[in-house]
Amino acid sequence: MAMDQSFVGRTYPPTAAYEVGREKIREFADAIGDAHPVYRDPEAAKALGYPDVIAPPTFPIVISMPAADQVVYDPALGLDWTRVVHGDQRFTHERPMRPGDRVRAVVVVESIKSFAGNDMITLVTEMSTEEGELISTARALLVARGENEAEER
Amino acid sequence: MAEDRFAVGTALPAASFPITRKDLVRYAGASGDFNDIHWNGRFAVDVGLPDVIAHGMYTMAVAGRVLTEWVGDPGAVEEYFVRFSKPVVVPDDGVGALLEVTGKVVKELDERRVQVDLTVASAGQKVLGKASAVVRRS
Numbered sequence: 001m002a003m004d005q006s007f008v009g010r011t012y013p014p015t016a017a018y019e020v021g022r023e024k025i026r027e028f029a030d031a032i033g034d035a036h037p038v039y040r041d042p043e044a045a046k047a048l049g050y051p052d053v054i055a056p057p058t059f060p061i062v063i064s065m066p067a068a069d070q071v072v073y074d075p076a077l078g079l080d081w082t083r084v085v086h087g088d089q090r091f092t093h094e095r096p097m098r099p100g101d102r103v104r105a106v107v108v109v110e111s112i113k114s115f116a117g118n119d120m121i122t123l124v125t126e127m128s129t130e131e132g133e134l135i136s137t138a139r140a141l142l143v144a145r146g147e148n149e150a151e152e153r
Numbered sequence: 154m155a156e157d158r159f160a161v162g163t164a165l166p167a168a169s170f171p172i173t174r175k176d177l178v179r180y181a182g183a184s185g186d187f188n189d190i191h192w193n194g195r196f197a198v199d200v201g202l203p204d205v206i207a208h209g210m211y212t213m214a215v216a217g218r219v220l221t222e223w224v225g226d227p228g229a230v231e232e233y234f235v236r237f238s239k240p241v242v243v244p245d246d247g248v249g250a251l252l253e254v255t256g257k258v259v260k261e262l263d264e265r266r267v268q269v270d271l272t273v274a275s276a277g278q279k280v281l282g283k284a285s286a287v288v289r290r291s
Contacts, residue, residue, distance in 0.1 A: 024183075031183035032214040033170065036227055048226050057221070057230040058214040062184055065210075086209040088236040088283075096228040 003078045003112050003119050010109045012070055017102040017130055018063045025055045025099065032056060054096035061089075064125040064138035067105035071123055072142065079121060080144045087120065087141035094134050102130045110139070117146025159267045159290050165223040165256035170215050172207055172241065173249035180211040194245060206240035212252065212280060216273045219254045220286050231266065232287035235273075239280045250275050265290050
């Protein structure tokens with residue numbers, strides 16, 4: 001199914017604020033098996049120059065993925081979400097996230113392409129505090145596999 | 154003068170990470186990504202996969218531990234990119250999968266930042282392509 005090209009450049013409204021929590025950071029660090037104390041111990045974080053514990057580099061996916069869902073599941077776009085796989089992912093950090101950050105995500109459709117039967121959409125998600133400070137940008141390529149690709153994956 | 158640990162050509166300490174179903178379930182809970190292909194073998198096979206596959210984001214995060222453990226300050230990872238080129242299949246056989254990660258400083262970007270490239274393989278196949286990070290010197 002072809003996607004609607006007019007979605008290129010579209011900006012979705014900011015998501016409701018997500019408040020980064022100390023225990024959520026710990027849970028995420030535990031889940032990725034990263035034992036670094038900077039994720040758990042405020043004193044260890046201060047020794048590295050941070051005001052409080054910090055989140056791991058891929059933590060912002062917790063915010064950017066649900067934000068992208070509003071695009072993926074937008075029926076007007078015509079993306080076959082049942083066939084979507086993650087193509088690539090980039091994070092660019094202005095600073096690490098930390099407890100108390102109240103983060104809003106704004107998703108922009110950067111590009112829509114079709115290649116070899118696959119539909120590809122690139123989403124850029126800027127995550128900023130409610131005060132407007134940009135913390136991280138996530139750039140994700142999502143691929144809706146063509147019908148013939150099922151065996152390959 | 155001390156050896157520059159950010160010098161181009163420096164190899165990061167390599168590491169191998171076992172991945173089990175339990176790890177995927179834990180990551181699903183922590184990340185909020187409950188897609189069935191990451192825990193439900195029946196569903197994975199139904200949609201044409203060989204078995205349950207790891208979340209790409211889990212693979213990216215685990216591979217990133219080679220970066221954060223080397224640099225010492227995880228906040229120094231300013232940029233991190235991966236392409237999900239092959240799925241990491243995680244069978245429910247009591248062993249799971251093994252992720253093998255190596256890294257190298259490949260470029261000096263400016264006075265305070267370097268580019269580090271990672272190679273990430275499982276079962277003899279490269280699973281992440283063009284995995285690369287921008288790391289601040291510390």
